Amino acid sequence: MRVVDQQASATPKRTTPAPRRGVGSLFAHHTHLFALTLSAGLLVADLLLLPGFGVTSQLAALAPLGIAAMASVPSIMSGRGGIDLSISPLMTLSGLLYATQLQPAGLGGYVALPLLMAAGALVGTVTGLLVVVGRLQPIVVTLAMFFVVTGLDLKLSPSPTTISGTWMAGFAGSMGGPVPGGLVALAVPVALWLVVTRLTTYGGLLRSVGGNDVTAFTSGVPVGTVRVLAYALGGAMAAVGGLVLIGLASTAEAGTSTAYTLIAIAAVALGGLPLQGGGGGMANALAGAAAIYLLQSLLGALQVPQTWLQMIYGVLLIGAVLFGALTARTPKEGR
Template identity: 45%
Template sequence: MSTVLRRTSNSVAPKVPLAESMRLFFRLRPAAFATILTVVMLAINIAVQPHFGPVQQLAAFAPIALAAMATAAAVIGGGIDLSISAQMTFASILLVGYLTPAGLGGYIAIPILLVVGAVLGTLNGLLAVVLRLPPIVASLASMFILAGINLRLAPTPVILFDGWVLNLASQVWFIPGALLTIGVPLALWSFFVRTAFGRNLYAIGGNDATAFSAGVNVGLIRVASYAIGGVIAAVGGIALTALVSSADASTSSSYVIGAITAIALGGIVITGGRGGLLGAVAGAAVIFLVQNMLTLFNVSQVWLNLVFGALLLFAVITGSIIAAPRKENNS
């Protein structure tokens, strides 16, 4: 405890250098960076490619966006769930391989899949909260288990021939399907964060010991955040099915790195308590548009991993600089 105590709490604000004020700007608006980047790249994309095709592009964008949103839910609450991608695949296999053949492929499938997603998320949350396993390793293990189960359930890809799901890749009535799969969870989330639950969630992500001592039920809230992640992952599974009109066990780990990169870019600090789902979407958009632009400018896809890796490195470093506590004397 060697921090300087100033007598007056509201001393005259010293001149803040530009770099510092930019840092504060981005700290208060964690999604700003990715949003700006998205807008710029979107403009370039549309300018260079007149037939941008927003509906199809959105459909292709939905799985990575939802994977990032699902991962973000647990991360904001101070946990992490690396099995989101496997959960999405599980939902997809359940829908295509089991519910549809059993005649449950109609709208009845939606509540079933969401409940299953919530259960999977809850299980992951319990591993971290009740068994107190390090969330990284615990969720890696569950990703492994789930990937194995997916492989058992669908050793070869299963094709979906028709159904409402496929509409989500194009249009439902006049609304692009992907706007529904991304928009509905996003809207519900923005409602949630304004409730007591949202305030509790950000508090446990920011400092769980404080929240605990103030009377917040940290375990319950954290498990709930995993459960929400599970539900969003189920929606992601539906969007993925719509995009590829099939279920394929090999996608069990396809979105792990993409989701982490997206949330890091979107201003969601990996240790929790900062950022929001909008940032996750913006981060995912950056990734998606980078991929697009490589194609657009005829850059070979072999650059993809290099660019992703560099982007992620850049995102975590700037994220950490932005989130760093204000420098105080003698601290």
């Protein structure tokens, strides 16, 4: 026995080498990289085909889509299929409230921003309460809110309302300096997200609820409150998008209520945000929105008929989903 023990102790132990992280593993851990890489390639193509591709104007045009995508993130991260279909009409509602209520009342300056964000958060809170307290499917509740808010938009302004000489015109250019207005508009929801998720424990709670709400509940996490706050946070972000819309067009109209409903969800999905909840963040939404916007610019430069756009979006999304599914398996296979 001693001889065997000595031989066993003398035999060096073989250690399994740590798996190397390849490209697939990198994309699996950073789900926004696919859309980011796609955006980089599309940007190069746009710069080559569009000589007048200005940074300021392009960021201004990208801002509404980017904000709509970012506003969709919190509810999706909260789990239970929390895709908020009311984001687009809520953006329009924000612009109409400014044009028909705040500006005539002498509140047309910067003070309008927090007021409209509070109004958007209130609408989002109502949506979240219907989901949580009523124990209803988010897709049904948000679809109902889509119709309700669209009706409010039509009630506030049956015909377009023209806005002139306001500070929001800076969103289409610069906000008094070298910083593009579109970049400032995109930075507001990002800043709100960072404050809420980095300076408080809410970010970790949201991920735990979206990942497994049963486990989170048994751990003492207030699941219902976290979900309601997610919808409220998305509503506040959407309100910023409403100001950008009327800043670009100098007009507030109910016809834009449905403009970003589906394309914002497409941007989030293309950006690699897990639609089952619990993961991702603003980077996914921004990368996906940039990819879709740059693709639109490229197809316009190539004079591709509008009838092909929807099919191209669908094929691109299918490819992104398949790529995400393949890369998601990579870390597991390497273990």
